[in-house]
Amino acid sequence: MSDLDDQVGAEIDRANQRVVETERRVADLLARGGPVLGRATSADGTITVVTPPGAPPSEVQVEPGALRMGPDALAVEIVRVAASNARDAGARQYRSLARVVRPSTANGHGELGFEPRADEPGPERWSR
16 A cells, blocks of 8 residues: 555544544534424413424423414414424534534534524534
């Protein structure tokens, strides 16, 4: 093998090690804190939606008072709360992962829709 092949092989090994370490940090984070979930509630408190990041709602709670809205208004409100929840779940995912991955990786989550809320700073710390 040539020196270039050795250098490329060593760089691939280092990259693989970084992937393994990142997987371990993420797994440790999830083991300590459980799954990342977003939660949003309507202004009047009658509709609550729980959603994991990047997935459909896992729980929708509708209080009896919400039924007075009528079916169309209720559907619109559930969709509105679910959209707010999806943003919340993405922001929570971003914050959680930003603590254990490189800042460039955390910033890349924006392409997947996992972004901090507008009032939050970007990744503030990264631990090895």
